[in-house]
Amino acid sequence: MPAATMGRVTSTAPAVEVVDLVKRYPKRGSNAVDGVSFAVRRGEVFGLLGPNGAGKTTTVGVLTTRVRATSGRAVVAGADVAADPPAARARLAVVPQRPNLDQSLTARQNLLFHAAYHGVGKGERVRRADDLLERFGLGERADSKVDEVSGGQAQRLMIARALMHDPQVLFLDEPSTGLDPQARLFVWERVRDLRERGTTVLLTTHDMDEAQELCDRVGIVDHGRLLDLDTPAALVARHSDGGTVEVVVTPPEGVDDVAGAVRQALERVDGVRGTDEMPAERPAARVRATVAGDPAALLAPVAEAVASTGAVVTDVRLGRPDLEDVFISLTGRELR
Amino acid sequence: MSSTTSDGLRADEGGAQRRPDGDGARRSVGHLAPALAILRRDLFVTWRELPAFLAQVLLQPVFLLFVFGQVLGSLGFLQEGYAALLFPGIVALTAFLTALQNTALPLVIDFSFSKEIEDRLLAPTPTTAVALEKIVFSSLRALVASAAMFPLGVWILGDIPWRTEALGWVVLFVVLGSLTGAAAGLPLGTLVPPSKINIVFALVLTPLLFTGASQYPWASLDVLRWFQVVTAFNPLTYVSEGLRGSLLPSTPHIPAWVCALALVGFLALFTATGLKGFLRRALD
Numbered sequence: 001m002p003a004a005t006m007g008r009v010t011s012t013a014p015a016v017e018v019v020d021l022v023k024r025y026p027k028r029g030s031n032a033v034d035g036v037s038f039a040v041r042r043g044e045v046f047g048l049l050g051p052n053g054a055g056k057t058t059t060v061g062v063l064t065t066r067v068r069a070t071s072g073r074a075v076v077a078g079a080d081v082a083a084d085p086p087a088a089r090a091r092l093a094v095v096p097q098r099p100n101l102d103q104s105l106t107a108r109q110n111l112l113f114h115a116a117y118h119g120v121g122k123g124e125r126v127r128r129a130d131d132l133l134e135r136f137g138l139g140e141r142a143d144s145k146v147d148e149v150s151g152g153q154a155q156r157l158m159i160a161r162a163l164m165h166d167p168q169v170l171f172l173d174e175p176s177t178g179l180d181p182q183a184r185l186f187v188w189e190r191v192r193d194l195r196e197r198g199t200t201v202l203l204t205t206h207d208m209d210e211a212q213e214l215c216d217r218v219g220i221v222d223h224g225r226l227l228d229l230d231t232p233a234a235l236v237a238r239h240s241d242g243g244t245v246e247v248v249v250t251p252p253e254g255v256d257d258v259a260g261a262v263r264q265a266l267e268r269v270d271g272v273r274g275t276d277e278m279p280a281e282r283p284a285a286r287v288r289a290t291v292a293g294d295p296a297a298l299l300a301p302v303a304e305a306v307a308s309t310g311a312v313v314t315d316v317r318l319g320r321p322d323l324e325d326v327f328i329s330l331t332g333r334e335l336r
Numbered sequence: 337m338s339s340t341t342s343d344g345l346r347a348d349e350g351g352a353q354r355r356p357d358g359d360g361a362r363r364s365v366g367h368l369a370p371a372l373a374i375l376r377r378d379l380f381v382t383w384r385e386l387p388a389f390l391a392q393v394l395l396q397p398v399f400l401l402f403v404f405g406q407v408l409g410s411l412g413f414l415q416e417g418y419a420a421l422l423f424p425g426i427v428a429l430t431a432f433l434t435a436l437q438n439t440a441l442p443l444v445i446d447f448s449f450s451k452e453i454e455d456r457l458l459a460p461t462p463t464t465a466v467a468l469e470k471i472v473f474s475s476l477r478a479l480v481a482s483a484a485m486f487p488l489g490v491w492i493l494g495d496i497p498w499r500t501e502a503l504g505w506v507v508l509f510v511v512l513g514s515l516t517g518a519a520a521g522l523p524l525g526t527l528v529p530p531s532k533i534n535i536v537f538a539l540v541l542t543p544l545l546f547t548g549a550s551q552y553p554w555a556s557l558d559v560l561r562w563f564q565v566v567t568a569f570n571p572l573t574y575v576s577e578g579l580r581g582s583l584l585p586s587t588p589h590i591p592a593w594v595c596a597l598a599l600v601g602f603l604a605l606f607t608a609t610g611l612k613g614f615l616r617r618a619l620d
């Protein structure tokens with residue numbers, strides 16, 4: 001797209017484009033990234049989801065000019081990362097997986113010098129630093145040495161630092177690993193703010209909730225390959241077959257094996273594929289039915305079937321398939 | 337981002353085959369500004385801990401000067417005029433070794449432990465500019481340290497050799513010595529694996545310290561031919577000889593132009609190997 005790469009990217013050009021990317025580290029038997037292609041739209045929040053060692057950090061490394069690709073092409077905000085790294089660096093920012101703050105400087109100085117490296121003018125950098133320190137809840141820590149801030153605060157500080165030069169594309173490598181639930185929600189909020197403002201975000205994670213909650217589209221990677229790529233909903237629809245309906249029942253007077261009776265009744269319901277008995281507190285029983293399609297649609301027939309046995313339903317839980325199921329079904333259970 | 341348009345064109349012609357080393361030679365004022373900002377950061381941090389910095393780099397040369405120039409002299413172990421021979425050598429040693437250590441040690445720490453260099457490697461400037469900034473910064477520190485040796489020399493020895501007409505040469509050799517030392521630190525700090533840096537430092541620094549003609553004029557080694565040959569491979573020899581020749585022209589010395597040429601050669605060699613090592617560490 002020749003016209004699109006002139007200067008600032010036009011709105012139709014992708015913010016990130018990766019074509020047939022391969023990275024093989026020296027003295028390694030297999031490729032860390034093994035022929036990956038994808039494009040991220042401007043303003044999109046894009047997730048790379050994959051187990052340990054899948055190649056997420058390596059991919060981010062190539063895109064942020066820190067890792068040299070073995071072959072293939074990567075373009076960030078219109079700048080080819082291999083042909084013109086300085087131009088790419090001017091337009092991107094990265095929050096790495098491991099902390100890399102400047103230990104000789106305070107929190108505020110970390111922000112100010114980062115902006116100076118990127119040519120942000122004096123007045124503007126002071127204004128942005130104050131604003132970001134405030135927004136990231138670091139106002140009180142502004143003049144602390146960074147080795148005195150907690151891990152979570154350091155993570156927030158690194159995100160604030162990344163925003164100091166107003167990047168077009170922000171890379172977040174496992175942004176919420178090691179954060180407490182509040183800080184995690186906080187980071188998610190900031191990512192949503194960025195989307196509002198039109199900043200493109202590419203994040204890596206092995207947290208399903210994070211991928212599902214935050215990302216417009218998710219690419220699932222394993223062993224350096226992109227296994228599938230779509231919206232979380234479309235991925236779920238494509239790779240998982242149905243969900244579960246779980247009922248807790250109290251047996252009618254004089255029935256011993258209420259679980260068996262309920263399972264028999266449920267297995268006759270259209271759409272139920274199978275049933276399992278789950279642990280429950282006597283005399284109640286818990287039965288889980290695996291269903292095809294949307295479990296909510298089977299709520300009425302399931303209740304009816306249970307009622308036909310004379311048992312009383314005391315609790316119902318619907319298990320909708322989620323990214324975790326997709327993830328496990330695509331990448332397997334084996335530990336990396 | 338003054339060069340946005342050409343950036344875009346550049347990215348476009350990047351195409352399938354690119355240069356193996358991503359950072360090309362394309363230079364512009366736009367690339368200098370980030371490097372200067374990085375230098376400002378380094379100077380800011382140094383300025384804040386100036387007394388500690390001076391103590392750290394001046395202690396060794398001051399003790400050398402004091403013991404070999406003053407104490408041994410007072411005890412009558414030294415020939416008349418030895419302190420004057422020693423002084424230019426100690427200034428040379430201060431420039432060269434301060435610069436070398438100030439490049440090598442922080443690089444090892446930066447690349448393997450603190451990782452704080454990463455933020456600078458992401459500045460919108462070629463990676464080589466970040467490496468060159470290291471050389472410039474270490475040289476500046478070494479210049480400050482060697483300048484401080486002059487008043488300290490007067491204080492310790494009471495009198496130091498000085499020729500105002502040689503000022504230009506003195507400045508030239510202190511600057512070249514600092515730059516060469518700083519450049520020598522680059523391959524040392526990037527090519528040596530972090531786990532071996534302690535041993536390499538011990539094995540490199542002491543020989544450098546004593547084979548650099550700082551404590552003796554090179555010509556006087558005639559009587560110890562093999563050692564004279566060994567010292568010819570130490571860049572420090574040319575800094576010492578250059579400074580000694582400038583301040584004490586009557587002492588036999590290697591001609592100034594030979595010293596300058598040798599130092600420029602070493603500088604080029606160390607910069608080239610150092611940049612290679614730096615790129616290897618900076619880019620996976």
Ligand SMILES: Nc1ncnc2c1ncn2[C@@H]1O[C@H](COP(=O)(O)OP(=O)(O)OP(=O)(O)O)[C@@H](O)[C@H]1O
Nearest residue numbers: 025028032050051052053054055056057058059620
């Ligand atoms: N610098 C390196 N040198 C050699 N091999 C490397 C290097 N960095 C990563 N690798 C290897 O490349 C593969 C991909 O690693 P990468 O760090 O990209 O995975 P990841 O998806 O980020 O994993 P995690 O979730 O654990 O962070 C792994 O097998 C890893 O061992």
Ligand SMILES: [Mg+2]
Nearest residue numbers: 056057058097
């Ligand atoms: Mg990783």
